[in-house]
Structures are given as structure tokens and as C-alpha cells.
Amino acid sequence: GQNIDQPTEMTATEGAIVQINCTYQTSGFNGLFWYQQHAGEAPTFLSYNVLDGLEEKGRFSSFLSRSKGYSYLLLKELQMKDSASYLCAVNTGFQKLVFGTGTRLLVSP
Amino acid sequence: GAVVSQHPSRVICKSGTSVKIECRSLDFQATTMFWYRQFPKKSLMLMATSNEGSKATYEQGVEKDKFLINHASLTLSTLTVTSAHPEDSSFYICSADRPYSNQPQHFGDGTRLSIL
Numbered sequence: 750g751q752n753i754d755q756p757t758e759m760t761a762t763e764g765a766i767v768q769i770n771c772t773y774q775t776s777g778f779n780g781l782f783w784y785q786q787h788a789g790e791a792p793t794f795l796s797y798n799v800l801d802g803l804e805e806k807g808r809f810s811s812f813l814s815r816s817k818g819y820s821y822l823l824l825k826e827l828q829m830k831d832s833a834s835y836l837c838a839v840n841t842g843f844q845k846l847v848f849g850t851g852t853r854l855l856v857s858p
Numbered sequence: 859g860a861v862v863s864q865h866p867s868r869v870i871c872k873s874g875t876s877v878k879i880e881c882r883s884l885d886f887q888a889t890t891m892f893w894y895r896q897f898p899k900k901s902l903m904l905m906a907t908s909n910e911g912s913k914a915t916y917e918q919g920v921e922k923d924k925f926l927i928n929h930a931s932l933t934l935s936t937l938t939v940t941s942a943h944p945e946d947s948s949f950y951i952c953s954a955d956r957p958y959s960n961q962p963q964h965f966g967d968g969t970r971l972s973i974l
Binding site: 782789790791792794797836838843844845846847848849850851853 | 890892894899900901902903904907949951953955961963965966967968970
């Protein structure tokens with residue numbers, strides 16, 4: 750089976766830094782993606798990791814360790830608009846994405 | 859701008875009705891499209907992979923007679939929810955695999971289906 754786990758909910762304060770973890774056990778691995786999703790909307794692509802290490806993109810960074818089956822998304826300088834669900838997804842092959850359980854992030858003033 | 863168009867964005871209909879949702883790739887040809895279902899406060903669940911010119915590949919537990927998928931052209935895939943019932947109410951999202959893109963899939967805006 751495919752297991753991709755994330756914390757269900759997290760809270761943080763505006764201006765702070767938050768790290769959202771994702772652990773995975775999948776039948777195949779061709780890269781890991783992070784998406785942001787606001788309620789009632791489609792997911793928006795944030796980042797992509799296929800090799801181990803850190804990928805930085807403005808306020809967002811994503812890290813991957815393939816040997817540990819682990820990734821995290823780091824959000825810096827949090828803003829109120831960052832309140833959303835964050836989904837990690839594994840490309841298990843042939844462009845097929847399996848999504849994690851999703852993390853709802855609430856940013857408070 | 860959007861590269862995948864999904865229509866309609868919202869449907870409300872009576873139990874027993876069949877509902878068709880369209881997913882179009884706007885400026886590229888998509889041999890593969892994907893259909894997802896999402897329940898409130900849950901993550902996306904892959905329902906099926908839509909392959910142009912051949913039968914769709916359904917995930918385990920998804921009824922192929924209930925959720926009919928047609929991918930008759932390189933820019934259009936349709937999902938038909940047949941004889942819909944209240945338990946079929948959900949958010950349905952399609953995506954298309956765009957060649958030479960840094961993203962594996964581009965998502966439509968989703969369809970909110972409500973069965974009364």
C-alpha cells in the first residue's frame with residue numbers, strides 16, 4: 750500500500766516560521782511535491798524535490814531525505830494568507846501522484 | 859493563466875441524475891489526465907487515470923460503472939457520475955500531465971457536486 754502521513758493541524762503566529770513534516774512509504778518514487786490548497790479551490794504547486802537536500806523558493810523551502818522517506822516544507826515570515834491546507838504528494842511513477850493526508854495550517858495575528 | 863479548464867464549477871441536482879464534468883487542457887495536448895475526489899477537510903484521493911484513446915485505469919475501490927470516464931481527444935476528458943446519490947456529493951478535481959513542465963500535473967479549479 751501507499752502511506753503518506755502529515756500532521757492534521759498546526760497553528761502558528763504571523764511572522765513566525767513553521768515546519769510541516771511528511772513521511773512516506775510508497776511503491777515507487779519519482780519525486781515529492783508540495784501543494785497549497787485554500788478551501789474550495791484546486792491545489793497550487795509550491796515545490797518539487799527529487800534529490801536529497803533543500804530547495805529554496807522565496808519564503809518557502811522544501812527538504813527531502815529519500816533514505817528516510819521524509820520531507821518537510823518550511824514557511825518563513827508567515828502571513829495571514831498562508832492559512833491553508835498543505836499537501837505533500839509523491840510521484841509514484843508514470844506521473845501518478847499519491848497525496849498525503851494534508852495539514853491544515855492556521856496563522857493567527 | 860489557467861492551463862486546465864474544468865466545467866462546471868458547481869452542480870446541484872436531484873438524486874438519480876447523471877452528471878457530466880469536463881476537463882480540458884487549454885494550450886497543450888494531454889494524453890493522460892487524472893480524476894480526484896476530495897471530501898471536506900480531507901486530502902485528494904485519486905479515482906482514476908484517464909488515457910486518451912483507451913480505457914481508464916481505476917483505483918481500487920472506485921466503481922467504474924458508477925464513474926464513467928471518457929478521453930476521446932487529446933484535450934478533453936469527461937467524468938460522468940451516473941445515477942448520483944447524496945453520498946456522491948463531493949469536490950471533484952481533474953488534472954492533466956503537461957509535457958516538459960516542472961510540474962507533473964496541472965489542476966483544474968474543481969467541481970463542487972451536491973446531490974439532494
